[in-house]
Every structure is written in C-alpha cells, then in structure tokens.
Amino acid sequence: MLSRVASSIYWLNRYIERAENYARFIEVNLNLTLDLPRGTTEQWEPLVATTGDHESFTGRYGKATKETVIQFLLADAENANSILSCLLAARENARSVREVISTDMWEQVNRFYLIVRAAASKGLSSQNVHAFLADVKANSHLFLGITDATMSHGEGWHFARLGRLLERADKTSRILDVKYFMLLPTVAEVGTPFDIIQWSALLKSASALEMYYKRFGRISPDDVATFLILDSTFPRAIRYCLIKSEDSLHAISGSEHGSYQNLAEKRLGRLRAELDFGDLEDCVSGGLHEFLDRFQGELNRVGDAVFDTFLAPRPIHSTITGAEAQ
C-alpha cells in the first residue's frame, strides 16, 4: 500500500473518531451542567482545557460560555479540531483515497460532512444541540460499521483501525479528565449523591454506563477509572484500544506479538504492558490527572513513531538515469 494512501486512511479515521469524541465532550458537559444544583454557575472553561486548545479559544472568544464553547468545538472552521474541521479534513482524506475505500464508505463520509456543514452554517438552538450530537455519534458509528462490512480487513483496514483507536484512547483519557477540572460546589460534596450523578453522566457520555453497571453494579470513582482505563473488553476503554491498536500494528508489519520490529511497536507495546500488568493503584498513585496527562504524552509518541515508521515519505536510494551500463 502506498505510504500516502495509508496516511490518508489513518487520518480519515482519526478525524471521524475525533469528531465523535468532541460530540461526547460537549454532551458530558451539557449533562453535567443540567444536573447542577440551583444557584451554581455553569462550568464551560474546563471543557476547553481538556481539549488542549485553551489558548486558541481565549485568544478569539475571551469568556467561556455555553454558546462560545459549543461554537468553538462544533462549528468553528478556524479551530482545526472542531467537529466541522474534522469532517472537512476527513472528507478531504477520503477524497484522496476514494479508489481504496469502498463507495459506501465514501458516500457515508460525504453525507456526514454535508450534515455537519449544514448544522454549522445554520446554527443550533440549545434544543437541537442534543439531537445534533446524537447524530454525530450515530454517523460516526455508521461509518465504522460500513468500514467493517465493506472493506477487506487487510492492510488498509488495519491502518484505519489503528488511527481510530489511538484517537479514541486519547479522547477517553480526556473525557475522564473532565471530571478533574469540573469542580464540585464544595469539597464536602465528594462521594455525595451529586458526585455520583456526575460520574454516571461521565460514563454515559463514553457510552459506558450500562456496561459499567454490568461489571461493577454501583458507582464509585475508583471503579469508574478502573473501567475506563483498564477494562480489556469495553471498546472505549483505554486498554482495549491499545490491545487492538497493537494487533493492527503487528498485522501491518507481520511481526509477532511480544516482539517488535520498529519504534511504533516498541512504544505501543510498552505502554500496553504497563496497563496489562498494573492496577489502578499503580496508575493513579501520583494522581489521576497526572497519570492521564503522562499517558497522553506517551500516546503522542506512539503516533509520532507510526508516522516515522510507515507514513513519512522516505527517500529511496537510487541511481537515477544514465548510470546503468547499456
């Protein structure tokens, strides 16, 4: 497979996944603020902080309100990570590999883009923001389903899954982090019913609430963190994402599990092993937020290694023209 093509498939899937997760970010915050006790102010600043685009936001919008933050994350073409920008980039990547992906995949990306573009240019009332965010998730799922059902599960598909799951691992860690930034009205509220409501809202926005209940039965902060970080079977859990990413990486290079042939496999293998052979205690002894922050850094280094190993245009050494004896 052409390196350029692999790169476009990888990024196509990262952008679709990113758009879905931005919808989840907004959703978790909407859910959290809806449940706030009367008299407390809505907190939108923390959401911008979790995306890592804080500077770009304050530079252009100043104060974080529900309206400005939703505009920034959803419809701002100048924010390279907004849902609108993600779909534009996903579509451009899909367009450049139309011959590799299936027609059904292309048409889904194109439809998805048209839906987001229409919403972004029309503007959304608070009533239909919820419906729109549900639409974004559903369209992302549809794309994923179409990909699984219509594209051969060969090299291209593995690059697709790799992109999607590396992105998802990063975003799940950030969803978990929202709770860190989201201050409780008072310290005394920790562990109160209100705290529990917030944790369930968070699980819900990761589509994890029901699966969580099946495993743990009741909400406790430690169990929520255990589930979203260490579960090996829930598809939005970080460890699950790393296991499947690693499977794809090995399927692409042909090397065996438990060994590595390149830097991407080495870094990802180490990161995955850390979760395989650690418990929550090991992970968060220095603080959950600190763990997530470090994890995001390590994951970026995996992404860099994937780029260097497979996607970067490398020189092929040649003796161009004339050098060969005739």
Add this chain to the structure above:
Amino acid sequence: MSIRFSHYDPEGYYDELYEEKGQPRPGSTLLLRKFASLPEGELKKRQEAAERVILNMGMTFGVYGSDDGHEQIFPFDIVPRIVSASDWEHIESGLRQRMRALNLFIDDVYHDQKILKNGVIPNELIYSSKGFLQPCMGLNPPRGIWCHIAGIDLVRISDGRYYVLEDNTRCPSGVAYVLEARQVMKRTFPELFEAYRVRPVDGYPIQLLETLRSLSDLPDPTVVILTPGTFNSAYYEHSLLAQKMGVELVEASDLVVVDGSVHMRTTKGSQRVDVIYRRINADYLDPLAFRNDSVLGVPGLMDSYKRGRVALANAPGTGVSDDKAVYAYIPKIINYYLAEEPILANVPTYVCSDRRDRAYVLEHLDQLVVKATNEAGGYGMMIGPHASTQERADCARRIEADPRNYIAQPTLALSRVPTLVDDHLEGRHVDLRPYVLYGRDVYVLPGGMTRVALRKGSLVVNSSQGGGNKDTWVLS
C-alpha cells in the same frame, strides 16, 4: 396529462427526440409517453431526487477558485438523449476508422514523416504545433500505438448528420460522468430501464484495464493511474476509474525511478510499476525530459519509458493530433493512410495560418466561431454571431498577431434535446463525446457524454461555462 408533449416544438432545429412539433421519434415514444403519464410535478420531483443522489455521491467537477470545499456539483438533466442502433453503428464504424488513422499518423510524424514528405500536410504546421514533442522522435510504443484512449467530440446539425468537432487525444476526461450518470438514471427511472433495451456502459473500466494491461508483455503487470492530485478538476474521475479497475491511484511524489525502472513508495518499501495511465500533461511528466521548471512529474520517467521499462497511456506526443489546425487535415490523413473516405465528416474548418483562409475568416467574423488551436474547455473561443463589435475586433487583432494559433468554423446549428426547465421541456443544444480505446483492438463505449448548454439559446456546452450533462442511451 401534466406535460403537454404535443406542444413541444423543435423550432427548426434537429431535435434528438422529436421528428417535428408534437411528433416523437420512434425511439423516444416510450420515454415521452412515460413522462406524460406521470402526475403533475413528478418530473420535477425526480429531477430534485436525482440532484440529491448526485450530492450524496459527491459527484463534483471544477476545483479551482470556489470557496465551498473547491468543488461544484455536477449539473445534470434527467431527460436522456436517445441514439438509435443504426445511428450508433454508423458512429462506431466512423470512430474505429478515425482512431486507426490517428495512430498511424502520430507514429509516422515521430518516425519517417512520409506524410510531410509527400506534401499532404505542410511541414511547418507540425513543427509549430505545441502538441508536437521533439523528445518523442523515434520512440516505439508497444505495437506502434500511441493514443490508447480518445474522446472524439461529435455534433449533429440540421441535415441530421454527425460531424466530428474535435479529437481529444491527450487526456480526455468525462467518462466518469457517463458511468455515474447511468447510476443516477437507474435510480431515477428504474421502470424505463425495464421497458427499454439500453446498452450498458458499466463495462468501460474492464475494457480500459484490458487496454492498459495489453501494453505490457508481463502476465500480470502492475497498472497505476497517475493524477496531479485532489486539486485537479478531473480528480473525481481519476479516483473513480482507479477504484473501478482496482488499481493504485498515484501522485508523482509516490513514484521514483530506480535503476531505470519506475517504482512506487509503499508502506513495505518500493514496488515496481509496469503501466501508467497518466492523467497529467505530457510536458509535466518528467522534468528531466520536458519542462525543467516543473515541480510536478517523475525525474527519469521518460528515460525509463524509452528503455521500454514502463508503458505510458497515452504515449507522450499524442497532442500533435489534438491540435485544432491539424484537425482540419484529418480527412486527408484518413485518406492517406487507409485509402478510405472518412465515414464521419469534419466540420468545415478555416486554418488561419493559411493566407486565403485567414482573409476569409477576417471578412466573415460575424458568422464564424473562432477557436484557439491549443485550448480546451471552451476557453479562447469567440462565437461571431453572439459577440460584440469590440469582441470581434479584439479577435481579429489576435488572429493577425498569431495566425497559427487560430482556426474558424461556421456557427453550427447544434441539435437539441428536450430539457427540463422548471416543470416543462424546452429544447437545449447538445454535443456528444464518445470514448474510444485502442489496445489489441479498437473498442467504442456504447454511450458517451452528452453535454448540454443549459442556458437558453447558448451553444457552449462546457461545464466550466454553464453546461450540464445528460445520460446517453444507445439502443440495441
């Protein structure tokens, strides 16, 4: 009856669906009867449904200078053009003849130049052609075929006969729209496809792949399409053809010449390429051979081609038969190489580099269409009867400054096809571009791109200038 078909009037033009006012041609009776049976407003609804399908398919063209993700949605009219089996038989035999003659001509031009030595075509006409590439002299493409893929533009005028308007022998585009228009029509009028015997066009990608594979002696050659990239106006077509043929779509930066052979950069190292369907202009193919100012292209590609390590379709150099002044000589070319009369006639053409022709053109600018010999897409065209005095004067100055660059033709009363305007049908002018392949044998796709001038009275069918498309039904 919601649409009064008996009121439709060809207004003196040759109409592809009507013999005369209210009188459909035999092949179109079924179609028009169907239209008439639809409830009020239904035709318009189906047009809108077709446009939604096109939007969702992402069928686009024309990437330059638009703000909306660079692309424009392909303008399409749901009333098809219908071509009878006997008309098509005539067209097909004419195209086969022309394709063979064009190739014999190109091969001669780059070898012995007998046709010049025998004085059939003036020497200077060839040497002054921008499509004539000196570095191609003496090249020997497989089986002596240079042009493997051509789009030959035809028009039909009031006498009911087809004429060749242009030979597109460099990188003709549009075939993707033929394939996609058919998909849209099948979704729009499934019941009509059951009633009609329309010849399918879906076989084109297979025929194209066979043509490309025939350029290599290997049992299973690696074929790729070379595109300038997503910003090219025909990118949609490049990707669609690659997808339908199951071959890689590459950009120049994906290719590299190693020890005289062409390779593509893959995630697992480099892979040898045997046949390239190039959709970039010949003079941008290789900065070492042609334009060294070009950042496009693959250094060393021409060298590899000359050594026979890679095949190119079309071969570089085919632009010489695409020159509109050379076009005027094609009937003589057919006669010279095949000793046959042309089955499809040319439109009478005045070559401005010829002194007598030029004098005639300058005197009759108000009646003629003037075209630049090396432009495509309707650029550089002046339609005398529709032009202002000032535009005609400007045109005369340009001709006098550079006569070689211009030809003129009579303003043709192009045939028309009924076209949906709001909720009724009006005649609009059309042309037809069939596609011809030449691998081991000549293949003509039964169908083609019918371009329609959507503006009332307009004769300009190019999509860059307000033209649209129709599906073309060749009946069996």
